[in-house]
Amino acid sequence: MTTATTSGVVPESDVELFSPAALMDPYPHYAELRGLGPAVYLTRYDLYGVFRYEHVRPALIDWERFSSADGVAMNPRTNELMAGSILGMDPPRHKAVRKAFDEALRPKYVRKVTDDLERLAGELVEDLVRRGEFDGVRDFARKLPVAIVLDLIGFPRDDQREQILDWALGAFNFMGPAGDFQASSLPDVQELMQYLTTKATPAKLLPGSFGQIVWAAVERGEITEQEALMTMSAYACAGVDTTIAGISSTLWLLARNPDQWAAVRQNPAAIPGAFLEGLRVEAPVQSFARVTTCDVALDDVTIPAGSRVVLSYGSANRDEHRYPDPDRFRVNRNPSDTVAFGFGVHNCPGRALATMEAHALFGALAERVTRIEPAGEPTRSPNSITRGLDTLPVRVS
């Protein structure tokens, strides 16, 4: 049931946008919600939502009116647990904590791993070409983030490493609107926190890693211990699964659109644009929330002060008013203005690293593979925040 806009009143929708079924294919719902108005009140969740590109992007810059300080999750319990996370801060505090991230993830620092990334990507793809058929998530998209990014972050090389990926997905799900589906992820959150406080302690982190940079900032008195712990949690959550989702979704889109793979092979300079287009079509982070600090007018409707508002990157990226024929994957579209990495003060500090990983992998494929095709149906699990595949059978030649 929906109610159309009448003079200043935000239209309402009772769509169950965060039900497992809707999360498996949210795009028809996004299209309907975009059509309703600049903002929509989601009655099932007591949340407002902004779904149009023209309003999502400006809201991401406007931290004074769309604040992150009360957390970016969609339920109060998670926001309390995440207190001290960089995601849940506004300037000026955000600036101080963000310095530690920017220092670690600066392109000149990250570029030090370019050779490793390219060598590993080349070896990996040669092996996959020999095999012919493989799983695009486990055998392709996961390899570089697990081999290189977990090292960069500094997590000890123990047998719990790969579990971080599952805990992180659970932690994202725990950020969704309160309910059974969201609450079912609590054990993942607990295990991740247990790991961070007992196994990934400052003394056990790998030398020279991002983690050590973060804890050095505690010693200099720039950030608190709680902020450092939440920073490590942000690295664990944001740093690996998002990249895996982006790379595997792009591979899936290329496998289903052979003409687009042919275009990439003809012109490898199109690889950066192809990855951006993959992130536009299948945004790995679908949405985060903000809280309005005053009444906010968006065109003809007003979101009341103190409202929790979902900003939908996933919907903005498929907005037909911004991207003609938005559901089509076109490698030459080059959507440099996509909000897949966010925008404004919280824009993703890991963008250069994720992009380098993707370029290394798709570059290695373009050199060696003429055809990529689906070898079965991919599978996915619903998640309140992220969108990615669990398995992706593909064949290459």
Ligand code: HEM
């Ligand atoms: C394709 C891969 C990635 C995607 C799509 C992605 C997406 C995003 C988005 C949408 C935000 C904005 C959050 C907001 O608006 O509140 C964000 C922030 C963040 N990302 Fe990424 N990310 C990716 C890779 C990475 C990597 C590789 C790292 C670190 C190694 C990372 C670390 C972070 C952190 C720490 C933040 C919080 C920044 C802040 O609040 O100031 N991300 N990311």
